[in-house]
Amino acid sequence: MARYQLILAYDGTQFQGFQRQAYTRTVQGVVEAALRQLSWEGRSILSAGRTDTGVHAVGQVAAFDLDWRHPLPELQNALNALLPLDVAVREVREAAADFHPRYDALARRYRYRCYCQGVRDPLRERIAWKVWPGLEGDTLVEAAGLLQGSHDFSAFGSPPKPHGSTLRTVYTAGWMQQDSGWVFEIQGNAFLYHMVRRLVYLQVLIGQERLTLSDFQAAIDRQQPLPPGLAPARGLTLVEVLYPAPEQEEQQSNFVEGSVKPSP
């Protein structure tokens, strides 16, 4: 028996989110069903986070214990053969026995796609938000710049547990122009519930001159309330979950050992 880590990609359109629920199609549900066909007997896989209904992923991380006696690539192939077409295992790795995809994560990276035209584009509707009128790029870039750093983001989302901390650290946030639209990328230690979609919604208001940068700044600096609203789930993709590099972990533990050992 060993613990394995999966990097999962999925099109969230036809799923009621990640988390298993009775009677509805969820990513966790289909992954667990595939694992059971490989004689997995666990109760529940672990994941880096629960994406909402309609949210996509190219780098969701899951973990589970399995007795697998064949080469690792065969586990990936077997799972991909068993999974429906809207989910794929991008990578399988052996993990430490106590690896937890959520608690061990150092950071998460999300991407949000907008496209700017008056008429909806049926080939982008599943993965992007149609925003019209178009967005003023300079203002968008300025808004994203305000997000970097550690802030109380309570104006932008709610903590996973009631009365939990609303302090989060954003490492990078930015907008890039792409395919007659804009893509927002944000990396942070963790995010409040709905935080990325709310940040996108409010920055789109700013880019359309319907909200001022100073109101946005006041919400970041002193939690001044902002108009309600969320960008639709379909534009959002969980891109990557970051963990300490294995070498780094080793170096750290060497360092700790060194420091507690009596010097000779």
Next chain:
Amino acid sequence: MARYQLILAYDGTQFQGFQRQAYTRTVQGVVEAALRQLSWEGRSILSAGRTDTGVHAVGQVAAFDLDWRHPLPELQNALNALLPLDVAVREVREAAADFHPRYDALARRYRYRCYCQGVRDPLRERIAWKVWPGLEGDTLVEAAGLLQGSHDFSAFGSPPKPHGSTLRTVYTAGWMQQDSGWVFEIQGNAFLYHMVRRLVYLQVLIGQERLTLSDFQAAIDRQQPLPPGLAPARGLTLVEVLYPAPEQEEQQSNFVEGSVKPSP
């Protein structure tokens, strides 16, 4: 009553092709249903061509006669409000009373997307073909170059009518690298049934060194048969249908008039 021209975009995934059929969902079916809600009483809309099941479009052209007494943009808005999310009217124009989207077309442009990686990408599976092993770019580009010009393409598809001509003219054909994959674009006066998907399939074989350029050339030059096979429909998009510019038509007819008129 006037004739109108629509530029249509659709995600072909959930349609059994363009052409109306009893009991199945087709693009023509849903567009005609939307028009009927606007009091259209025609029997059938005209189109530039029938895309197969799963093939997408960003520039399909349709035409119909309608008694519409409001501004043109309101016809577009009304249709977009009535159409399902996987079809959109990108443009509405008034057309000549005898405009026919198929017979008047000078050329068609198609795009085919491949992505090259070992594991399927759920977010690209609807609109691209996963090709693995990857493709040798120089050979692809060379293969596309062989297509340009007028050739008997009978090794690559069948004519719309039995014993019809298999001579077609390719104006441009080329491959571009994009997003860890390759995109093929081809513009020609018209295409045989399945011709674009077959050209893609065979060029992919060439790019994987499973078919030689000289066999491909022999099929173009002297209709030497090639291994059977088609690229999947989901990678294909009808991008544009080209018509004579209105000014050009006028100039042409002036010229003709001038040439037959007796000189003073």
